Amino acid sequence: MLNLFGVRMLENIEKYAKENNIPIMQKEGIEFLIEFIKKNKIKKILEIGTAIGYSAIKMALVDDDIEIISIERDKERYIEAVRNVNLFNLQNRIKLINQDAFDVELTDKFDLIFIDAAKAQSIKFFTKFEKNLNDNKFIITDNINFHGLVNSNENMSRNLKQLIKKIKNYIEFLKENNQYITTFHDIGDGISVSVKR
Numbered sequence: 133m134l135n136l137f138g139v140r141m142l143e144n145i146e147k148y149a150k151e152n153n154i155p156i157m158q159k160e161g162i163e164f165l166i167e168f169i170k171k172n173k174i175k176k177i178l179e180i181g182t183a184i185g186y187s188a189i190k191m192a193l194v195d196d197d198i199e200i201i202s203i204e205r206d207k208e209r210y211i212e213a214v215r216n217v218n219l220f221n222l223q224n225r226i227k228l229i230n231q232d233a234f235d236v237e238l239t240d241k242f243d244l245i246f247i248d249a250a251k252a253q254s255i256k257f258f259t260k261f262e263k264n265l266n267d268n269k270f271i272i273t274d275n276i277n278f279h280g281l282v283n284s285n286e287n288m289s290r291n292l293k294q295l296i297k298k299i300k301n302y303i304e305f306l307k308e309n310n311q312y313i314t315t316f317h318d319i320g321d322g323i324s325v326s327v328k329r
């Protein structure tokens with residue numbers, strides 16, 4: 133499906149992300165996400181946290197009738213994402229929004245909401261956008277292990293401790309939320325999959 137040009141372009145994005153410390157999804161994580169989208173025939177996706185468009189492009193390439201809305205608050209990253217999406221000629225299927233997700237109001241309904249933004253805010257993203265989820269569909273969250281720190285006793289700065297605490301709270305929130313069934317996957321940086329009952 134992807135020609136040599138496309139493969140090269142993806143490698144360039146990966147390289148750019150590495151050089152500029154942009155936390156795009158890890159290889160295993162993105163592979164898991166792509167397989168999930170295929171297996172569950174997901175067509176409408178909302179992504180919170182575009183960065184430079186890497187995961188959005190990878191998801192859009194799964195199938196020609198997938199449509200994505202992706203939100204990024206950082207101007208520079210958004211501009212880079214627009215550039216990348218255009219290079220893949222995916223601008224008709226990936227709609228990029230340069231705003232803080234908390235300021236975005238959507239009426240669309242999605243088959244998948246992919247939360248990959250500020251890690252301390254996952255509960256808030258979840259509760260803000262769950263009204264946009266179709267029944268029996270999915271909310272997936274990345275970085276649920278946060279570099280393994282969620283299950284470690286390492287010495288950490290105060291800020292980092294607080295962040296880890298918030299991720300743990302999110303995990304508890306998911307476990308206790310009986311409107312969804314959530315499974316946790318030790319893949320990439322840790323991924324949770326919540327299915328709406």
Ligand code: SAH
Nearest residue numbers: 156157181183186187204205232233249250
């Ligand atoms: N999904 C991307 C990586 C996203 S990195 C990929 O795998 O390719 C997380 C991004 O979320 C950062 O670029 C950050 O600027 C953005 N972000 C964090 N909080 C946000 C918010 N409240 N609204 C919109 N974007 C946010």
Ligand code: MG
Nearest residue numbers: 157248274275
């Ligand atoms: Mg991530």
